[in-house]
Amino acid sequence: MVKHIVLFRLDPDMETGRKAEVMATFKKGIENLPAKIPFIRKIEVGLNVNADEEFDIALYSEFDTMDEVKAYAVHPEHVAVAALLKDCKKSRACVDYEY
Numbered sequence: 001m002v003k004h005i006v007l008f009r010l011d012p013d014m015e016t017g018r019k020a021e022v023m024a025t026f027k028k029g030i031e032n033l034p035a036k037i038p039f040i041r042k043i044e045v046g047l048n049v050n051a052d053e054e055f056d057i058a059l060y061s062e063f064d065t066m067d068e069v070k071a072y073a074v075h076p077e078h079v080a081v082a083a084l085l086k087d088c089k090k091s092r093a094c095v096d097y098e099y
Contacts, residue, residue, distance in 0.1 A: 001041070002063045002098055004072075007055040009091040022088055023047050023057060029081035030059060036077040039068045055093070069096055 010019055027045040034040045043061040063069050072078055 002066050002069055002096055004059075004061045004063060004069050005095050006059040007093045008057040008059070008085060008089055009054055010056045010085070011088045011090050014088055019056070019088070022084060026057065026081065026084045029084060033077055033081065037072060037075050039063060040072065066096065066098075 010022065014022075024047070027047060030043060030045045034043055041062040041064065043059070046058040046060070048056050048058070061072075063072065
């Protein structure tokens with residue numbers, strides 16, 4: 001099994017309402033992906049409630065293999081949801097590890 005963890009930092013200059021809207025839409029879109037991508041074993045998105053921290057969004061997911069993680073990354077349904085952050089993402093950090 002592979003755990004795929006991604007952190008996103010959005011543009012700190014974004015208007016608060018717009019930022020909240022983008023984050024909520026992204027969360028909903030990602031959490032709907034298992035119905036469209038059957039090899040996702042588990043997925044969840046956390047929206048940071050601590051304004052003192054650097055990252056805004058945490059994505060946690062599980063896959064059987066690293067090949068599935070790679071297939072997920074380029075899957076059209078995932079690419080469409082990821083595009084929601086395209087214009088407002090300042091940085092991204094990712095860790096994939098086997099357990």
